[in-house]
Amino acid sequence: MPLLGVVFYFSKSPRYIPIEIIQAxxxxxxxxxxxxxxxxxYLLKTIGVVKTINLETTKERIYPLILNGIVLLIVLQRILTPTQAIELYFFxxxxxxxxxxxxxxxxxxxxxxIHMIxxxxxxxxxxxxSIHFSININGTLALMCIIMGGVATSRLHLKAHTYKELIMGVFIGAFPQLILVNYWL
Known part of the structure; x- marks a missing residue:
């Protein structure tokens, strides 16, 4: 999803950004x-920290989430600085x-x-x-709502999550983005 957000941003942004920078x-x-x-x-699986890709227990999720946080810090420090694309930085x-x-x-x-997040x-x-650039992306938003419903349905069907866990995921994913809009919108 982060990569999808970045590609979407570069495809819809009215700012001129050289193609070489976008590609890089x-x-x-x-x-x-x-x-x-x-x-x-695969490293975590090899050393026995996780058993499956599903990360079924909360204990299995801790190290992957810590490592993901470190990766995100690297992205924020080295790739997406607030001076280049403030929207992506706050995303x-x-x-x-x-x-x-x-x-x-x-x-x-x-x-x-995590899927719902x-x-x-x-x-x-x-x-x-869409608000920031004053563009009509209603089709994309409708598609994202359908995808969101599909993800939620699949997580329930697979019995991977409960309704509470899905609702908490939606809240944890949307709320920080909503709060941070104040810094770049």
């Missing part, structure tokens, strides 16, 4: 937010806050839906971008 940012974010987490998962700050909230809940033995955070960012 997208490639580096792909490496840090897709490739590196996959490699870290990732919101993702970091959501990640830390999910980590805190995992520590106190509550398993919020990601989808609701991206949806809130898209809504804020």
């Amino acid at each position: 940012k997208v490639v580096s974010l792909f490496i840090l937010t897709v490739i590196l987490p996959i490699l870290l998962y 990732f700050v919101g993702i970091l806050i959501s990640n830390m909230a999910c980590l805190l809940l995992a520590i106190i033995k509550f398993k919020a839906s 990601a989808v609701s955070g991206a949806l809130m960012f898209f809504i804020a971008l």
Whole structure:
């Protein structure tokens, strides 16, 4: 979802940004937010910290969330500075806050839906971008709502989460993005 948010931002932003910079940012974010987490998962699985990709227990979620927080800090320090694209910077700050909230809940033995955190955070960012740039993206917003419903339905169908965990995931994903809009909108 972070990569989707970045690609969406660059496709809808009316600002002129050289294509080389866009490509460099997208490639580096792909490496840090897709490739590196996959490699870290296999490392954690090899050393026995996690059993499956599903991270079924709250105990299994702690180390992946800590490592994800570190990756997000690297992204904020090295790739997305507030001087280049303030919207993306605060999008990732919101993702970091959501990640830390999910980590805190995992520590106190509550398993919020990380899938719902990601989808609701991206949806809130898209809504804020449509307001900020005064663009009509109703189709995209409708599609994101359908995706959000599909994700929630699948998590319930697989019995991976309860209604409370899904609602908490939506809140944890959307609320930081909503609060941080005040800093860039």
